[in-house]
Amino acid sequence: MNAVFAGAQRLRDRSRHAAPQVFDLIREKIVSLDLAPGTVLSRPELQASFGLSATPIRDALLRLQEEGLVDIFPQSATVVSRIDLAGARQAQFLRRAVEQEVVRTLAQNPDRALVARLQAFVAEQEIFAGRGDLARLAASDEAFHRALCEAAAVPDLWDLIRRRSGHIDRLRRLHLPVEGKAQQIVADHRRIVAALSEGTPEEAQEAVRDHLSKSIALGDEIRARWPAYFA
Numbered sequence: 001m002n003a004v005f006a007g008a009q010r011l012r013d014r015s016r017h018a019a020p021q022v023f024d025l026i027r028e029k030i031v032s033l034d035l036a037p038g039t040v041l042s043r044p045e046l047q048a049s050f051g052l053s054a055t056p057i058r059d060a061l062l063r064l065q066e067e068g069l070v071d072i073f074p075q076s077a078t079v080v081s082r083i084d085l086a087g088a089r090q091a092q093f094l095r096r097a098v099e100q101e102v103v104r105t106l107a108q109n110p111d112r113a114l115v116a117r118l119q120a121f122v123a124e125q126e127i128f129a130g131r132g133d134l135a136r137l138a139a140s141d142e143a144f145h146r147a148l149c150e151a152a153a154v155p156d157l158w159d160l161i162r163r164r165s166g167h168i169d170r171l172r173r174l175h176l177p178v179e180g181k182a183q184q185i186v187a188d189h190r191r192i193v194a195a196l197s198e199g200t201p202e203e204a205q206e207a208v209r210d211h212l213s214k215s216i217a218l219g220d221e222i223r224a225r226w227p228a229y230f231a
Helices: 019-032 042-050 053-067 085-108 112-131 134-151 155-162 166-175 181-198 201-211 219-226
Strands: 068-075 077-080
Touching: 019 042, 019 053, 019 166, 042 053, 053 068, 068 219, 077 219, 085 134, 085 155, 085 166, 085 181, 085 201, 085 219, 112 134, 112 219, 155 181, 181 201
Parallel strands: none
Antiparallel strands: 068 077
16 A cells, blocks of 8 residues: 555645645545555554654545545454445436536536637547546546536535545546547537537537446446456
């Protein structure tokens, strides 16, 4: 586990902000599958990696437990949770509902500045997909969807989605390396941006619904390929 957090001490913050920073870093390692489901998280090793006391590490792990990303067994161990397919389906249901309403709202009043910003995301995503840089593609993908929620003035709903999305995000990361998946993400985003630019709410909603349904539709197939990763 130490290798996963190599260089973490350069980011350490001994102030009251330490726990959120540790939470964000561990969460990203879990969602990216650098910390695979079933990995034991040693609190002493985390303290050593981050150069922190027990308290911020404990607080970060408790937040991860709240999001369903770790299982804490008192007096025993803390383990990266396995992917809960039912939980992933519920999170995807929530996200589809929110984002369809978001793009409907945005398409009713097209914003050239927003469209330009989204087009810039799509352009960089095309580069990342072409290079096979899946980590940066995933980060840009998340930023694209966050930008939609912020533009619709519902940033708190994006935060809610993020807190509920640990299982579906890991399912999507397992799906991402499949041939053609990265290019499909780019094509889907381009379709969404076109609908927003043209001011067609129904097309925007259809594009989002189709885009956000692909990984979960293959959930059983992905679980069969990676059975040890699933509950």
